[in-house]
Amino acid sequence: MAKTILLVDDSVTMLMSVKTNLEINGFKIETAEDGVKALAKLTSGLKPDLIITDINMPNMGGIELIKKVRTLPGFRFTPILTLTTESQQGKRDEGKAAGATGWLVKPVGGADLLKIIKQVLPGS
Amino acid sequence: MFNKFKNAIGYASKIGRILLISNGIALALIIVAVTFAFYTGDYASVVFLGLSSAIMPISQWFLLKHKSASITKFEQKIEITHEKLNHIFNCIAAHFESPTPDDPNSLAKDVEVFTRELSESLTQCSVTLTNQMQALSIALDNQENERLQKIQDTLLPLIKTLSDAMKSYFNVRDKIDDTLRIQVADAKEMIERLEPEVLDLSNRLASMHELPLFPVSLRQLDQVVEVNLELDQNIYSQFEVIEHDTNQNAIALVTSMESLSINANNLVDFITKTIQTVTKMNTNSDTDVAFIVDIGHFIKDIPEKIRSDIETLQKATHVISDLGYLVDSIKEISFQTDILAVNAAIQAAHAGDAGLGFKIVADEVRKLAVNSNHAAEMIETGLENARKTIQEGLKFKALEGLMEEIDKAANVVDSVKNLEQNHEDMQQYYKTLFAVINKNNQQLASDISEILSGVQYQDIVRQRIERMKSTMSRRNELLELFIQELATSRGLLTEDFVAQMQSVLNDYLEEELHHGNSLSENSADAPPKFELF
Numbered sequence: 070m071a072k073t074i075l076l077v078d079d080s081v082t083m084l085m086s087v088k089t090n091l092e093i094n095g096f097k098i099e100t101a102e103d104g105v106k107a108l109a110k111l112t113s114g115l116k117p118d119l120i121i122t123d124i125n126m127p128n129m130g131g132i133e134l135i136k137k138v139r140t141l142p143g144f145r146f147t148p149i150l151t152l153t154t155e156s157q158q159g160k161r162d163e164g165k166a167a168g169a170t171g172w173l174v175k176p177v178g179g180a181d182l183l184k185i186i187k188q189v190l191p192g193s
Numbered sequence: 194m195f196n197k198f199k200n201a202i203g204y205a206s207k208i209g210r211i212l213l214i215s216n217g218i219a220l221a222l223i224i225v226a227v228t229f230a231f232y233t234g235d236y237a238s239v240v241f242l243g244l245s246s247a248i249m250p251i252s253q254w255f256l257l258k259h260k261s262a263s264i265t266k267f268e269q270k271i272e273i274t275h276e277k278l279n280h281i282f283n284c285i286a287a288h289f290e291s292p293t294p295d296d297p298n299s300l301a302k303d304v305e306v307f308t309r310e311l312s313e314s315l316t317q318c319s320v321t322l323t324n325q326m327q328a329l330s331i332a333l334d335n336q337e338n339e340r341l342q343k344i345q346d347t348l349l350p351l352i353k354t355l356s357d358a359m360k361s362y363f364n365v366r367d368k369i370d371d372t373l374r375i376q377v378a379d380a381k382e383m384i385e386r387l388e389p390e391v392l393d394l395s396n397r398l399a400s401m402h403e404l405p406l407f408p409v410s411l412r413q414l415d416q417v418v419e420v421n422l423e424l425d426q427n428i429y430s431q432f433e434v435i436e437h438d439t440n441q442n443a444i445a446l447v448t449s450m451e452s453l454s455i456n457a458n459n460l461v462d463f464i465t466k467t468i469q470t471v472t473k474m475n476t477n478s479d480t481d482v483a484f485i486v487d488i489g490h491f492i493k494d495i496p497e498k499i500r501s502d503i504e505t506l507q508k509a510t511h512v513i514s515d516l517g518y519l520v521d522s523i524k525e526i527s528f529q530t531d532i533l534a535v536n537a538a539i540q541a542a543h544a545g546d547a548g549l550g551f552k553i554v555a556d557e558v559r560k561l562a563v564n565s566n567h568a569a570e571m572i573e574t575g576l577e578n579a580r581k582t583i584q585e586g587l588k589f590k591a592l593e594g595l596m597e598e599i600d601k602a603a604n605v606v607d608s609v610k611n612l613e614q615n616h617e618d619m620q621q622y623y624k625t626l627f628a629v630i631n632k633n634n635q636q637l638a639s640d641i642s643e644i645l646s647g648v649q650y651q652d653i654v655r656q657r658i659e660r661m662k663s664t665m666s667r668r669n670e671l672l673e674l675f676i677q678e679l680a681t682s683r684g685l686l687t688e689d690f691v692a693q694m695q696s697v698l699n700d701y702l703e704e705e706l707h708h709g710n711s712l713s714e715n716s717a718d719a720p721p722k723f724e725l726f
Binding site: 081087089090093154172179181 | 440443444447448450451454638639641642643645646647648649650651652653655656706707708709719720722723724725726
């Protein structure tokens, strides 16, 4: 059965490109434009195998989203990757403290992205 | 002049203190004298009492008499000082111009209110003091001690109030002086700091063979900034066009890639199904080919079988021919039997009645001979017909043509074998084709994946443009404020615009540093692009 991934990014082009890329490789993709909408989907019953989120977004950023997701029942161990242009160590530390599983700096090549996803989603 | 006024106030205070002390001394002496007289009844107490009674008015008269000139002078000084104070207050009030409603200057307002209140208070004090001084003078002339006491009681708090008010005034004045001193120091520092830049600017302007007046330069600077802002607006517009175009193209690219991927997958699906169909057809063909091969083998064996059959038939012809001799033998035997039966009948006739039985036998033998001959003829006819039929079927030319056709038919086996080989080659070709297409499709999927990853640059460029726009906006606001300050402050800037502009630059550089870029990400100290915690 195809693994489900929730993509969170305020850029339509990012959502489309990553979604198409992962769908080609057999994943089922759900999308949200910011942290608030992502959280609404998660609290409405969506249970993705992996969450990939941007950091700088309107309404609710990635760090806050990760913190809130970690408080939801059933999401304590769900892998969460960040996909952002932020590269400094300070932000990485914030993400790690919030509960992120990994930090990816844009742009990430298709093969690299699949390789990392396979690492955090064994059997995918 | 403030010191003179202060001295005058101090002088008046001294007079009050002298009066108070002298009255106190006199009162003390009277009490001592009365007490002494009461207890001792000595005349000396009378003397003391008399002396003390005399001392108090004498001392008051003496002091006030001798100081009346000073009091008059003091009164004049107060008048003069009052006028000067009014003048000073007016100067201060003029210095701190009335603030505009939109931009209140609280310090100037407070000082103005305070100085006006202080002026009014001092005026009242001065009037009261003058009146009291006049009353004091009259009282002194009339030697009215009680009235003098009242005047003294009034004067003391008045002088104290006046003294406190003056202290407050001096404090305020000191504060104003401090503020002015700081502002002057700041202005000096600013002038010193700007002086090299102004000199440099002047030299540069002089080197350009023109030294425009400051207002002209300011106007030009204002115009330059306006043009710069207009330029920025146009750059903003282009940024928006770039964002829009890259966004649209990225979306179109992703859509095309998605379509390409779907088409490639459809092609692979089609080829997969085709291969499955071909494989199934191949299985059926294998069965058909095996069947055809069996038929081929059967056809191939036919000529041999026919040849064998022909030989058999030829042998049968010979046998039939041989059987002709047997027919002849049968006919010979039948003829001899017939003759024998005739001879027997003759002999039976010669024998008479005895030969009747024998005659019957002879007749039956003769019938047998006839029948045998008839059967031999029938066999001969049948054999002849069979021989003719076989010989008709074994005509050589016809058989030769048939054999050629049969030999050709036997070649079908080879054709079928060739067909089978071709079919296997075709199957292998399809498998190879499928493998190549599948491999190319995987490469295509990988390429599509990488192309789609390249679309992420659109988002990176968009964010970079957003940061540039934000920084340019901050810079323009600062420039506008700078021009406004230059125009309103007549060159005396209250803010450090260089530091603020440097702050804009530093913030922009720091923000960019927080975001990776393709030039810095390969450096040794760059943080990793991918990191799993």
